[in-house]
Amino acid sequence: MHVLLAEDDVETAGFIADGLRALAHGVTHVTTGDAALQATIDGSFDAVILDRMLPGIEGLEVLRQLRARSNRVPVLLLTALGGIADRVDGLDAGADDYLVKPFALVELAARLNALARRSSGADAPTRLEVGDIVLDLLRRDVTRAGRTVYLQPREFALLEQLMRHAGRIVTRTMFLDLVWGFHFDPQTNIVESHLSRLRTKLREGFTDDPIETIRGSGYRMRVDA
Amino acid sequence: MLKVKSSAAYRIAITYSAAFALAVVLLGAAMYQVADADFRRQQDGLLKQEAANLAQEYDEGGLPDIVSAIETREAGSSIKAFGYALFDHSGRRIAGALDTARPTLGLGMIAFRDPIEGPDSARADARDLRDGYRLVVARDTEIMEGIDRTIVLLFGSAFVLVIAFGVVGALVLGGYLQKRLDGISGVARAIMSGDMAQRVPVGVRGDEFDAAGAALNTMLDRIGQLMDNLRQVSSDVAHDLRTPLLRLRNQLEQVGTVEGAAARAIEQGDAVLALFAALLRIAEVEGGGLTRSFVLADVSALTIDIAESFAPAFADGGRRLTWSVAPGIAVLGERELIAQALVNLLDNARLHTPPGTRIEIRLVADDRTAQLSVADNGAGVPVADHARILQRFARGEASRTTPGNGLGLSLVAAVAAAHGGSVAVADNDPGLCVTLTFPKVA
Incomplete structure (x- = not known):
């Protein structure tokens, strides 16, 4: 995937660009708001990582102008401002996701993947299918190899996110955001406790676990299963 | 003079x-x-x-x-x-x-x-x-x-008398006002020169000056508290950061020689970042200005959602989480902050009680307020520490060795205050009961 990175801090930009290139993504790096706007006119990107505080035209304004031009490219807003009002402002301006500095690279990569997939994939599937697991969003039921798996609402929501991002990492904070709407990190690992129950239920009667734990990063739905 | x-x-x-x-x-x-x-x-x-x-x-x-x-x-x-x-x-x-x-x-x-x-x-x-x-x-x-001539004389003397009375009255009144105000400026000067303990003398009559003096004293008390708080926080931040940073340094030293040192160093770094995130969140909540994003939040639904989400984790640790939630209770506020306050209370209840403890969430309301409480039947906190544990970095003696940064309850207190409510710590006999009170929307 080809990413536009608009970040004026050299060190942060280097860390992000190196990390993304190591994950085989193409990165175009600009350091000002004006350059970022120009780059979106000249070229086409799969996603934009936009720092909120850029010299020249600031990040939020770049985003507004981008959206005013009907450019729907997925934008991940990067910011040092973690306040509740800041987040709302960012999303109001048209950001698809919002990541507060400092962050782990794996978090950024996972979110970028999710964004790019969201924009390119079929827009509102009512049925998700990965391997022998089928999740029906309308009937709210799950089957594995044709056998019904009875899930609690949060287990269902976790599985839905894993299947939407099948083959890709979903981090703990992404789960907290997508399933609970929390933008803070509880000390109690509610994600893990629900996921372990989900995994037990999915495994019942089978030998393999369709969900794998990526240590220090998050969870991933196997696509090869 | x-x-x-x-x-x-x-x-x-x-x-x-x-x-x-x-x-x-x-x-x-x-x-x-x-x-x-x-x-x-x-x-x-x-x-x-x-x-x-x-x-x-x-x-x-x-x-x-x-x-x-x-x-x-x-x-x-x-x-x-x-x-x-x-x-x-x-x-x-x-x-x-x-x-x-x-x-x-x-x-x-x-x-x-x-x-x-x-x-x-x-x-x-x-x-x-x-x-x-x-x-x-x-x-x-x-x-x-x-x-x-009589008329002129009469009014002439009246004029002189009025002037004379006026001047005498002005001197007396002016002197009186000056004296009262000098009391206030004197205190202000004393405080400027560093004596924060000075307070404006307040008389028993309760006149305008007494009222102004009392208001100024309240303001001074509040400023004093804030200053103490700030001093405390600065020294606590410095103090509490030293330990995790030292651990981080030691972990980094072992990278390459001891297995898993890098992962532990990252963990340690995350702990420091979490501490800062908590401090920033408290500062954001205490700074006010959040009221503009307040909406009607369904606390009943939120409480049930969080309770159901936490129950498995509590069960995994051998504790039992139960809840009794009155339906349809709404509060004007920020949903995520109320959620974080409740989550912090639950984190505390889980981290600071032994396995086998029963924890109960209760949400009740009367005509004016909604009360959200988290009670446990664990070891509790000595009554003498009840007020203190709401302060930043305060940790009970018993929790010295358990994880946590001593900021959870101070965020709860800040969230309550930001919503015009309060937080109360009580003995659950045995255990601890923390109650958040919010003004209720009818």
């Missing part, structure tokens, strides 16, 4: 009495004008009436009658009300004692010679009779001038 010129109190008092004095002057002038004109009109009427009476005597009885009438009047009147003079056609005075030259006709002032006091002036009415006679009736203006 007496800064008369620059003192607002003196200026106000003096301006006030000057305004009074001006009113006295205006009243005096008006009264003088009206009284003087009235007296003149009355006097002119009397003069005309007397002249008409005498003219009638002449008409009825000729010269002898009028002469005798004049003589009778001059002899009879003990007070010299009028002066009389009758001139023949050659201008010679043939009757009356009024020593004056033959005046022109009509009302006017004349000059005459008083036998005792010498030349004087009087108001006179002169009219012609038949056969060339001219009758003059005059009245001394002294009476009227006397009345005028």
Whole structure:
């Protein structure tokens, strides 16, 4: 995937660009708001990582102008401002996701993947299918190899996110955001406790676990299963 | 001490009495004008009436009658009300004692010679009779001038008195105000020079100064608390950061030689970042300004959602989480903050109790408030520490070794305050019960 990175801090930009290139993504790096706007006119990107505080035209304004031009490219807003009002402002301006500095690279990569997939994939599937697991969003039921798996609402929501991002990492904070709407990190690992129950239920009667734990990063739905 | 010129109190008092004095002057002038004109009109009427009476005597009885009438009047009147003079056609005075030259006709002032006091002036009415006679009736203006003088004197002294009272009043009032205000400025100066313990003296009368003084004292108390808080936080941050940073440094030192050191170092770094995130969140909540994003939040649904989400994790740790939630309770606030407050209480209940503990969430409401409490039947916290554990970095003795940064409950307190509510810590006997109270929306 080809990413536009608009970040004026050299060190942060280097860390992000190196990390993304190591994950085989193409990165175009600009350091000002004006350059970022120009780059979106000249070229086409799969996603934009936009720092909120850029010299020249600031990040939020770049985003507004981008959206005013009907450019729907997925934008991940990067910011040092973690306040509740800041987040709302960012999303109001048209950001698809919002990541507060400092962050782990794996978090950024996972979110970028999710964004790019969201924009390119079929827009509102009512049925998700990965391997022998089928999740029906309308009937709210799950089957594995044709056998019904009875899930609690949060287990269902976790599985839905894993299947939407099948083959890709979903981090703990992404789960907290997508399933609970929390933008803070509880000390109690509610994600893990629900996921372990989900995994037990999915495994019942089978030998393999369709969900794998990526240590220090998050969870991933196997696509090869 | 007496800064008369620059003192607002003196200026106000003096301006006030000057305004009074001006009113006295205006009243005096008006009264003088009206009284003087009235007296003149009355006097002119009397003069005309007397002249008409005498003219009638002449008409009825000729010269002898009028002469005798004049003589009778001059002899009879003990007070010299009028002066009389009758001139023949050659201008010679043939009757009356009024020593004056033959005046022109009509009302006017004349000059005459008083036998005792010498030349004087009087108001006179002169009219012609038949056969060339001219009758003059005059009245001394002294009476009227006397009345005028009395009015001027009266109001003049009133003016002086008002000014005198005003100045004395201004000095007394000004001195009083100055004294009261000096008390406040004195305290302000003492505080500026570093004595934060000083407070404005507040009297027992409860007047405006006492009210202002009490308000200032409350403000000073609050500022004092904030300053203490700030001092405490700065030193606590420095202190509490040293330990995790030292651990981080040690982990980094072991990278390459000890297995898993890098992962532990990252974990340690995350702990430091979490501490800062918590501090920033508290600062954001305490800074206010969040009310603009407040909406009606369904706390009942939120509480059930969180309770259901936490129950498995509690069960995994061998604890039991139960909840009783009254339906349909809404609070004007920020959903995520209320969620974080409840989550922090649950984190605490899980981290600081032994396995086997029962934890209960309760949400109830009365007419005005919604109360959200988390109670456990664990070891509890000594009553002496109840107030302290709400402060930043405060940790109970028993929790020294358990994870946590001592910021969870202070965020809960900040969230309660931001929503116009409060937080209370109570003994659950056994265990601890923390209750959040929010103002309820009907």
